Amino acid sequence: MDLDIYKKSWKNQSVEKSGLSDVDIRKMSHSKSSSIVKWIFIIGVLELVFWTSLNFLVPQKYMELYKDLKIVDVLKATTYLHYLIIIIFLVLFYRNYNSISITDNTKRLMNRILSVRKTVKYYVYYNLGTIIISNILLMSILLKQPDNLVSAINPDGTNIEAGTVITTFVIATALMVLIMFAFIGLIYKFTYGRLLKKLNSNYKDLDSLEHLN
Amino acid sequence: MQKDLEAKFLLDFEQNQNIVHKICRMYTTNQDAHNDLFQEVVIQLWKNYRKFRGDSKFSTWMYRVALNTAISLYRKSTRTIKTQDIDDFTYKIKSKEYDDTEELQLKTLYKAVHQLNDIDKALIFLYLEDKPYKEISETLGITQVNARVKMNRAKDKLKNIINP
Structure with a gap:
């Protein structure tokens, strides 16, 4: 069977205007897009804002603890570096988003959309990484100076054993990281998972064979 | 302006x-x-x-x-x-004499096309519109060789759906 036999009826398909006037088309062209690019942008911005604002949520009490531990200078230096990295991520996010053009070829377009998503993903990984690494570093410093830690966490000198205080601190930190991972996993499943399922499989389809030549 | x-x-x-x-x-x-x-x-x-x-x-x-x-x-x-x-719609054909062969053909075609994946749909669409491989490869962003291979596969899939 040759598919060419369908070409004639394909060409003869009537122009379906579905009663749309110029006014309708004009109105339509000015309505709001509901494309996945728009959603990826909105969710991406929310994520960037969320993770960036977390950095400002260090309570004053912690600063005192850092002072006691004499790590304020190190902390300042790493904070500046951290801000620089955040800015680089924001610039990358903006540039990738800006480079999305619907008039590109299909493969490049999909690639660009996926890059925006990737920038945000790496930003989140970076933040998680810093949280974990800084906690490990902090803990190792603290464990070397258990007296300071105990007095910082337990300033009133309530009668609790130093070992208990440290264990509680370690468990609390680990729990916090775990909860964050679970939270992010859930968010991803319900946002990007649903948004990008189709795009990812289309990209795979189009990209298959490309590397064989 | x-x-x-x-x-x-x-x-x-x-x-x-x-x-x-x-x-x-x-x-x-x-x-x-x-x-x-x-x-x-x-x-x-x-x-x-x-x-x-x-x-x-x-x-x-x-x-x-x-x-x-x-x-x-x-x-x-x-x-x-x-x-x-949409499969229940009758596809209207521009024709002076009434003949439902083409309408039925279109119905069969669309029904089969709906079972293809998104990329195959694009390939079949460009084929039906008689686009040259150069344009197909530029539109999709793949090489012409691959466009041909993919097109043949998409056509085979479509034929199999229409005539299992």
Whole structure:
């Protein structure tokens, strides 16, 4: 069977205007897009804002603890570096988003959309990484100076054993990281998972064979 | 200026809107989704019309925007109220004498096309529109060799669906 036999009826398909006037088309062209690019942008911005604002949520009490531990200078230096990295991520996010053009070829377009998503993903990984690494570093410093830690966490000198205080601190930190991972996993499943399922499989389809030549 | 541009856009669109309808018919199976996708394509066309320099034909540019919207940007509408299935429509044929052979053919064709994946749909669409491989490979962003291989596979799939 040759598919060419369908070409004639394909060409003869009537122009379906579905009663749309110029006014309708004009109105339509000015309505709001509901494309996945728009959603990826909105969710991406929310994520960037969320993770960036977390950095400002260090309570004053912690600063005192850092002072006691004499790590304020190190902390300042790493904070500046951290801000620089955040800015680089924001610039990358903006540039990738800006480079999305619907008039590109299909493969490049999909690639660009996926890059925006990737920038945000790496930003989140970076933040998680810093949280974990800084906690490990902090803990190792603290464990070397258990007296300071105990007095910082337990300033009133309530009668609790130093070992208990440290264990509680370690468990609390680990729990916090775990909860964050679970939270992010859930968010991803319900946002990007649903948004990008189709795009990812289309990209795979189009990209298959490309590397064989 | 804006008004002139808009008038020109509407004229260009009017002359070529059949392309968008055909693509929407291929990528959706009910009227709500069809309208949704159609609207998204119109939004994207207008948003990018300023950048359309006329160095390619408007229709070629339109194929690209419409296919890209269907493949990459469009999200299935969440409001999928059970509406009339497009397969139940009778496809109207421009013909002086009434003959339902072509209508039936179109119905069979669309029904089969709906079972293909998004990329195969695009390939079959470009084939039915008689586009050369050079244009197909440029539109999709793959090599001409691969466009040919993929096209043959898509056609085979379609044939198997029509004549199992």
